[in-house]
Amino acid sequence: MSRTVRVALLATVAWLVVFLVVPLAGVIVGNVRGDDFSRVLSSPATWRVVWFSTWQSVLSVAATFAVAAPVTWLIGRHQFAGRRALRAVTTVGFLLPSVVVAAGFLAVLPRSLHYSVFAIVIAHAYFNLAVVVRVVGARLETLDRRLDEAARSLGASPVRTVTSVSWPLVRGSVASAAAVTFLYCFTSYAVVRVLGGPARNTMESDIALRAFGIGDVSAATVIALLQATIIVCVVALLRRAARSDATLLRTSARLAPLPRDARRLAVTVSIVTVAFVAAPLVAVFWRSVHVGDAVSLEAWRSVFNESLFDSVVASLRAALLTALLGTVLAGAAALGVVRLPRYGRTIDAITVLPLAISPVTLGLGLIVTFDESWYDWRAAWWFVAIAHTLAAFPLIARVLVPAWRAVPARLADAAAVLGAGELRRLVDVDLRLLRRAFAAGLGLAVAVSLGEFGAASLLSRRGAETMPVAVARLLERTGDLVRAQAFVLASLLVVLCVAALSVVETAVGRSRDAAHH
Numbered sequence: 001m002s003r004t005v006r007v008a009l010l011a012t013v014a015w016l017v018v019f020l021v022v023p024l025a026g027v028i029v030g031n032v033r034g035d036d037f038s039r040v041l042s043s044p045a046t047w048r049v050v051w052f053s054t055w056q057s058v059l060s061v062a063a064t065f066a067v068a069a070p071v072t073w074l075i076g077r078h079q080f081a082g083r084r085a086l087r088a089v090t091t092v093g094f095l096l097p098s099v100v101v102a103a104g105f106l107a108v109l110p111r112s113l114h115y116s117v118f119a120i121v122i123a124h125a126y127f128n129l130a131v132v133v134r135v136v137g138a139r140l141e142t143l144d145r146r147l148d149e150a151a152r153s154l155g156a157s158p159v160r161t162v163t164s165v166s167w168p169l170v171r172g173s174v175a176s177a178a179a180v181t182f183l184y185c186f187t188s189y190a191v192v193r194v195l196g197g198p199a200r201n202t203m204e205s206d207i208a209l210r211a212f213g214i215g216d217v218s219a220a221t222v223i224a225l226l227q228a229t230i231i232v233c234v235v236a237l238l239r240r241a242a243r244s245d246a247t248l249l250r251t252s253a254r255l256a257p258l259p260r261d262a263r264r265l266a267v268t269v270s271i272v273t274v275a276f277v278a279a280p281l282v283a284v285f286w287r288s289v290h291v292g293d294a295v296s297l298e299a300w301r302s303v304f305n306e307s308l309f310d311s312v313v314a315s316l317r318a319a320l321l322t323a324l325l326g327t328v329l330a331g332a333a334a335l336g337v338v339r340l341p342r343y344g345r346t347i348d349a350i351t352v353l354p355l356a357i358s359p360v361t362l363g364l365g366l367i368v369t370f371d372e373s374w375y376d377w378r379a380a381w382w383f384v385a386i387a388h389t390l391a392a393f394p395l396i397a398r399v400l401v402p403a404w405r406a407v408p409a410r411l412a413d414a415a416a417v418l419g420a421g422e423l424r425r426l427v428d429v430d431l432r433l434l435r436r437a438f439a440a441g442l443g444l445a446v447a448v449s450l451g452e453f454g455a456a457s458l459l460s461r462r463g464a465e466t467m468p469v470a471v472a473r474l475l476e477r478t479g480d481l482v483r484a485q486a487f488v489l490a491s492l493l494v495v496l497c498v499a500a501l502s503v504v505e506t507a508v509g510r511s512r513d514a515a516h517h
Contacts, residue, residue: 011332020362060181064128066125067125089278090133098189100497105484119196123191193205205360318466319388321448396441
């Protein structure tokens, strides 16, 4: 192992140990005793929260598939003008901050449906539409339509064809999409906090309530461990479903053109899907220029003239630091994965570890650990960026690793023959060719930081709270101007996240084109 790779891996592991492993271990060891488990797990209130978390997640999964099924079938089985654009539209909700999605449905739903289970479920369906389209739609694209034609030529009815031919080939991807959607809904925090009201708590919001609302850190930790256990079980089922799907027939079948008699239906599905995605976003911008029933820019002026502008500065400051730290850490991890093929899978698994920890649990661990002596950093503005870095760098690594593997090894070999040292080869060959991938990583880190709510809601301080935290706080207050200010901040979040993700899409697209040529 070279010195450069060794230093890079040591830095990545040290960061994870200090800011992930130690905080989580400290919370468990320092705050949980044996009687805490019996006290919390024997309480009916605990199981009411678990039950609500579970059944609303199951209902949200069903609603997501109901909304996504028509457009998924259309995109996955047919080629038509505007197909790529329609698929991009279905991804919009998943890329937006969850608090913006919640604010959008507060804006678009009638008051009678505010703070209801319906509002939670429809927002979850909006957020997870992309999961079904991307996972199940990608599987549908691989199915050879000649299999259906052969079944029908043998006398099978359309229903029998679907149940006997198509369904066995896609059920693994359906199970995977359902499991991923369930996890997102089960650990939902911002959507439940904004749309559910104080009477409804998932396990994620209950952790925050117990730890910071009533100061019972021990009970919050027990709930977090119970949640982690359930998540591990769901992930195990997800991996099993993915393995079963991997054993099925895969082809590179060409998509069929739309039949003439199905074009009107396809247009209807496309219009309904675009309207469903666009309505909450349009409503957010619309509500930002209304104070009460009157059209007014007062909310926009007040945000830039009052202390709320501090939240914009705090978010941008944290996002820039997250981009810097996250990209450096992801680059170090990617270097280890690529240069050490023997240990690549292990290193890759380590980088994914932060994604298995819920943001609220992570925020709780950081607060409990770094709360004394010279490392009492809870009031430091950059402490939020630490949590955001843990959430962002595994995703950045997913961008950098395949791009790094695509770099021809012969280029570094040629540089070595010409006398370039290892560090010089890394800078002049690898990093130069990977600049677009790193640009994509920077944009992705900015988008993740701007939209993160769970950890930031615990770590942010008044006067330095991030924009999602400010949006949630303002939506919980009364007053037309205050709520309009929340929609102004939500509108700014949409603009900033779209800009950051546009950088990602452009950089990744150019990187792929360069690799192709």
